[in-house]
Amino acid sequence: MRIRSRLLLLMSAVLVPALVVAGLGIGYLYNEEHAFNRTSMSETARAFALGLDNEMARRESMLRTLANSRSLERGDLATFYRFAAAVAQEEDSAIILSDLDGRQLLNTRIPHGAPLPRMLAVERENRARLGNEVTIVSDVYLPPANLGPHSFAIQVPVRGDGKVIGFLTMASFAAQMQKLLEAQPLPQGWHATILDSQGVVVARSLEPEKFVGTPVRPEFATKLKAHGEGFHEGTTLAGVPGTVFFSRAPRSKWVFLVTVPHTLLYGPALRTALFLGAGMLLLLALGALAALSAARRISRPVEALREAAERLGHNEHVEPGAFGTDELDSVSQAMAQASARLRGTTAELERRVADAVASFEHSQRALVQAQKLEALGRLTGGIAHDFNNVLQTLTAGLDTLARDAPEERRKLLARCQRAVARGTELARQLMAFGRVQELRAQTIDIGARLRDARTLFSGALPANVHLDYELEPALWPVTVDPTQLELALLNLVINARDAMPQGGRIVLAAKNEADGVLIRLSDDGEGMTEAVMARALEPFYTTKGVGKGSGMGLPQAYGFAQQHGGTLSLESRRGEGTTVKLFLPRARDAVVPERAAPPPHVAHGAGKVLLVEDDAEVRDTVAAALRAAGFEIHTASAADEALERLAAGELYEIVLTDVVMPGALNGVDLAREVKRRFPRIAVVIATGYSERAVQVPGVQALPKPYNLRDVVEALNSALRLQQQQL
Numbered sequence: 001m002r003i004r005s006r007l008l009l010l011m012s013a014v015l016v017p018a019l020v021v022a023g024l025g026i027g028y029l030y031n032e033e034h035a036f037n038r039t040s041m042s043e044t045a046r047a048f049a050l051g052l053d054n055e056m057a058r059r060e061s062m063l064r065t066l067a068n069s070r071s072l073e074r075g076d077l078a079t080f081y082r083f084a085a086a087v088a089q090e091e092d093s094a095i096i097l098s099d100l101d102g103r104q105l106l107n108t109r110i111p112h113g114a115p116l117p118r119m120l121a122v123e124r125e126n127r128a129r130l131g132n133e134v135t136i137v138s139d140v141y142l143p144p145a146n147l148g149p150h151s152f153a154i155q156v157p158v159r160g161d162g163k164v165i166g167f168l169t170m171a172s173f174a175a176q177m178q179k180l181l182e183a184q185p186l187p188q189g190w191h192a193t194i195l196d197s198q199g200v201v202v203a204r205s206l207e208p209e210k211f212v213g214t215p216v217r218p219e220f221a222t223k224l225k226a227h228g229e230g231f232h233e234g235t236t237l238a239g240v241p242g243t244v245f246f247s248r249a250p251r252s253k254w255v256f257l258v259t260v261p262h263t264l265l266y267g268p269a270l271r272t273a274l275f276l277g278a279g280m281l282l283l284l285a286l287g288a289l290a291a292l293s294a295a296r297r298i299s300r301p302v303e304a305l306r307e308a309a310e311r312l313g314h315n316e317h318v319e320p321g322a323f324g325t326d327e328l329d330s331v332s333q334a335m336a337q338a339s340a341r342l343r344g345t346t347a348e349l350e351r352r353v354a355d356a357v358a359s360f361e362h363s364q365r366a367l368v369q370a371q372k373l374e375a376l377g378r379l380t381g382g383i384a385h386d387f388n389n390v391l392q393t394l395t396a397g398l399d400t401l402a403r404d405a406p407e408e409r410r411k412l413l414a415r416c417q418r419a420v421a422r423g424t425e426l427a428r429q430l431m432a433f434g435r436v437q438e439l440r441a442q443t444i445d446i447g448a449r450l451r452d453a454r455t456l457f458s459g460a461l462p463a464n465v466h467l468d469y470e471l472e473p474a475l476w477p478v479t480v481d482p483t484q485l486e487l488a489l490l491n492l493v494i495n496a497r498d499a500m501p502q503g504g505r506i507v508l509a510a511k512n513e514a515d516g517v518l519i520r521l522s523d524d525g526e527g528m529t530e531a532v533m534a535r536a537l538e539p540f541y542t543t544k545g546v547g548k549g550s551g552m553g554l555p556q557a558y559g560f561a562q563q564h565g566g567t568l569s570l571e572s573r574r575g576e577g578t579t580v581k582l583f584l585p586r587a588r589d590a591v592v593p594e595r596a597a598p599p600p601h602v603a604h605g606a607g608k609v610l611l612v613e614d615d616a617e618v619r620d621t622v623a624a625a626l627r628a629a630g631f632e633i634h635t636a637s638a639a640d641e642a643l644e645r646l647a648a649g650e651l652y653e654i655v656l657t658d659v660v661m662p663g664a665l666n667g668v669d670l671a672r673e674v675k676r677r678f679p680r681i682a683v684v685i686a687t688g689y690s691e692r693a694v695q696v697p698g699v700q701a702l703p704k705p706y707n708l709r710d711v712v713e714a715l716n717s718a719l720r721l722q723q724q725q726l
């Protein structure tokens with residue numbers, strides 16, 4: 001059911017019973033009023049009827065007095081005439097004396113002695129019907145020619161010697177009754193009529209001249225004959241519909257009527273009913289209008305809410321509406337909130353999906369990048385390692401040659417040495433990237449290290465580039481090769497400098513994070529494009545002009561991070577600067593205090609050395625160089641052979657071995673065996689592969705490629721250590 005129909009029903013449910021009750025109330029009041037009116041009518045009519053009889057009685061008694069007058073007794077008609085004439089004049093009537101036969105003896109309207117007419121035929125008929133003894137009140141009659149208008153008469157018998165001897169009559173014009181009638185007060189609009197016993201009008205409060213002498217309508221006349229009094233509904237002689245109450249006077253038998261026109265009797269009720277009906281209709285119409293407008297006022301917001309709900313279903317934006325109805329407003333509010341939440345949730349969901357996709361893509365890219373770098377690293381490491389061996393041979397050979405070369409060859413040899421040194425440096429960088437570099441890892445206080453290195457970094461910067469430090473206090477210790485760390489950071493600082501040709505600011509920050517130390521190096525320079533950033537970690541990739549950049553800075557830093565179990569990542573955007581994040585895992589052990597600086601360098605030493613090296617060229621050049629430096633050198637080409645000779649009782653102070661060797665044992669195994677079986681002998685392992693540089697207690701490592709100075713130093717320090725321990 002629609003709201004409109006409901007409201008209309010509700011409105012009718014309230015209004016219709018109210019109107020019915022009002023109608024019943026008015027009906028009740030009307031009935032009361034009607035009953036009251038009828039009572040008043042009957043009472044008035046009865047009172048008037050009695051008044052009429054009183055008048056008749058007065059006249060009768062006046063006639064009786066006259067009838068008993070002395071002059072009449074004496075038969076002195078002349079005296080009686082005078083007396084009667086006086087009364088007649090007073091009453092404005094005629095007094096007539098007649099004998100039993102109906103002859104008039106005296107008539108005050110006719111001079112005494114003049115001839116007199118006979119008693120009226122009606123009177124004679126009445127006497128014949130009713131006898132001589134009674135008083136008779138006549139009906140209305142018209143006197144014979146020109147003796148006047150409608151009249152009526154009262155007649156009493158006259159007695160002489162106890163017998164009726166004649167009749168005394170008082171004849172009056174009906175107009176007298178008219179006066180009597182008009183003297184009676186009647187409510188406004190009511191009228192009264194006096195009828196004679198036959199129902200002929202004697203007097204009438206309205207238009208008497210028209211209706212006096214007229215008989216009432218036959219049906220009413222019949223009713224009058226049948227009942228002494230009662231109501232009658234009908235039409236007046238003048239044709240006006242009305243209600244009549246009639247009451248017959250007991251003595252005269254005349255009838256008194258009180259008439260109230262229907263317009264007066266029913267008019268007010270009718271008007272009230274009409275008014276009520278019209279009011280009812282008006283109220284119903286107004287109620288319907290109000291219901292319709294209320295329905296519209298309710299329907300419109302409901303429709304708006306429906307639309308809002310639809311929008312909510314489509315996850316569109318829903319505005320809170322103001323309908324001016326608290327309940328609807330709160331529903332709308334709730335929907336708007338739900339919409340906001342829903343949209344928020346959707347947006348959040350979309351954001352999360354986008355984040356997840358982005359982070360997936362990012363890690364995918366990172367993985368590809370890592371795999372690429374890994375492959376590159378292996379390749380580079382492999383090549384660099386072999387290349388390093390070649391350089392090792394060259395270095396040792398050149399060193400030896402340079403020792404006793406004649407003056408004119410020295411220059412050439414020095415040039416060769418410089419070229420080999422450059423090659424060695426390059427090989428070192430490649431090995432760093434390939435992570436095949438021997439590490440001199442130690443656990444350090446990285447904060448202190450960074451502070452110490454500040455001078456180094458600042459030295460690489462022009463005046464217009466500022467370097468700011470933001471170091472968290474109490475950074476965890478890390479286990480790194482400090483030189484490699486400084487080199488990596490220096491590479492990053494130089495890159496930052498190069499990115500800010502107009503000058504700028506570099507921030508070096510470090511803090512503890514997750515399970516390590518995060519070092520961030522940021523600049524506000526030109527930044528990198530995606531394409532540059534994707535390749536920046538590759539060795540030899542550079543955007544700097546020929547001779548300006550080798551493309552080995554970032555690869556070194558990256559290799560450094562990887563080799564120490566850490567990570568290196570780039571964040572950059574063209575024009576927005578670059579941040580390089582270097583993460584190093586927290587050290588498991590405590591910081592080792594810095595060793596005292598090594599004693600001043602002596603490029604010579606002494607001692608009996610067993611050199612174990614499979615590469616004959618390397619073996620020979622190194623042996624020659626060491627002999628030149630003062631050592632007593634014996635050689636073996638494999639670990640197994642070396643061990644056999646030791647077992648056979650050859651005495652050495654020190655064993656210098658390479659790692660990779662043919663045979664059952666490698667250099668590390670040999671070192672372990674020597675340490676186990678011949679603890680008095682010092683061991684030095686020369687290695688290019690840090691991965692294979694297994695820490696053997698009491699064994700010194702010597703990173704390859706080494707020059708004569710490095711190896712002499714290593715041998716000397718191993719001997720010193722050995723002597724201290726013994």
Ligand SMILES: Nc1ncnc2c1ncn2[C@@H]1O[C@H](COP(=O)(O)OP(=O)(O)OP(=O)(O)O)[C@@H](O)[C@H]1O
Nearest residue numbers: 495496499536542543544549550551552553554578
């Ligand atoms: N901080 C930086 N801002 C902008 N670009 C950088 C930054 N660091 C590196 N790059 C870009 O990455 C490339 C590779 O850097 P990398 O350090 O490996 O080599 P290089 O600086 O070009 O040469 P090298 O460091 O060997 O002298 C750079 O050429 C440069 O384009």
Ligand SMILES: [Mg+2]
Nearest residue numbers: 491495553554
């Ligand atoms: Mg660089």
